[in-house]
Amino acid sequence: MVKLTLRERETAQEAVRRFRxxxxxxxxxxxxxxREFYEKPSETKRRARLRAQRRNRRERMLGRI
Structure with missing residues (x-):
C-alpha cells in the first residue's frame, strides 16, 4: 500500500507528482x-519460457562481441 503525507508548503501538483x-x-x-484479464497458467508459463529464451539469446549474442 502506498501512503503519502503532505509536506509543509507542498502544492497539490507536487503531491500528485510524488504520488504517481x-x-x-x-x-x-x-x-x-x-491482472486486468485472466491468463491461463499454461500461457503464463509459455510467456516466461519465451522471455527466458530471448534473454539467453541476447546474452549469447553479447558474449560473442
Missing part, C-alpha cells in the same frame, strides 16, 4: 495491467 512516482516504483500499475 510512488505508485510506479511500488509496481502497482504493472500488477493491475497483469
Amino acid at each position: 512516482k510512488l505508485v510506479e516504483r511500488s509496481g502497482i500499475k504493472k500488477e493491475i495491467r497483469v
Whole structure:
C-alpha cells in the first residue's frame, strides 16, 4: 500500500507528482495491467519460457562481441 503525507508548503501538483512516482516504483500499475484479464497458467508459463529464451539469446549474442 502506498501512503503519502503532505509536506509543509507542498502544492497539490507536487503531491500528485510524488504520488504517481510512488505508485510506479511500488509496481502497482504493472500488477493491475497483469491482472486486468485472466491468463491461463499454461500461457503464463509459455510467456516466461519465451522471455527466458530471448534473454539467453541476447546474452549469447553479447558474449560473442
